[in-house]
Amino acid sequence: MVSKAWAVQVVERHLAGWSTRGGPTMVITDIGPHRLGWVVHTQSERYVRTQEMIDMVVGHGPFLVDGVDGSLHTLHATVDLESGEWIEDYLEQVRGLERGDPLRSRVAELIDSSQRIEALRFVRVSASDLGAQGAKEYVDAVAAGVPVPEHVRSCLPRPPVRRRVWRCLSGPNPEI
Structure with a gap:
């Protein structure tokens, strides 16, 4: 410093x-x-x-x-x-x-409480450009504790300017 x-x-x-x-x-x-x-x-x-x-x-x-x-x-x-x-x-x-992923903590919370379907719904509503397959890839990555694939991450909502x-x-x- x-x-x-x-x-x-x-x-x-x-x-x-x-x-x-x-x-x-x-x-x-x-x-x-x-x-x-x-x-x-x-x-x-x-x-x-x-x-x-x-x-x-x-x-x-x-x-x-x-x-x-x-x-x-x-x-x-x-x-x-x-x-x-x-x-x-x-x-x-x-x-x-x-910038940190704005959806990840909520999705991890839902997965930890055995609400995988609710996690998929949350991702679909929050990132409508993602589609069903992209939402599944996102939730799978969060569940596995690995980084979200770039093609999925690029469809996530951006913070407002x-x-x-x-x-x-x-x-x-x-x-x-």
Whole structure:
């Protein structure tokens, strides 16, 4: 994992460019670990000094320094840092990890309680593009505890496309 000191350096390098473009001088006010890396909160230096609302920069969210590659991302101001679909979206889109199968746990539950026919019905209703044979292959794979075949997995429902709540500001920043 990228160190806290490195995360601070990455954010400070980014913030240095703000004041050169006419923006307020920004400083780090808080940094904390997150399962994806480090979350870094910032505020204007003037607000930190005066605590006057007029000096506060509003509307910007925290930064996320990716714990794996050190890349810098800005998060939307309204994002729930600890939960939400944005974490799975981030893992899939930024780190390239495959999203978990949304049907597998329910199908396994039904199989474990000897409701194989109900499991087949559930798969047919949830993945209507699959067909009877595809649903059977899916249930058989789950029952055997093996990965679902690719031709079956490609017919499973995809999660809805949501509004991105982060923006990449830099590529990998390997720690020296």
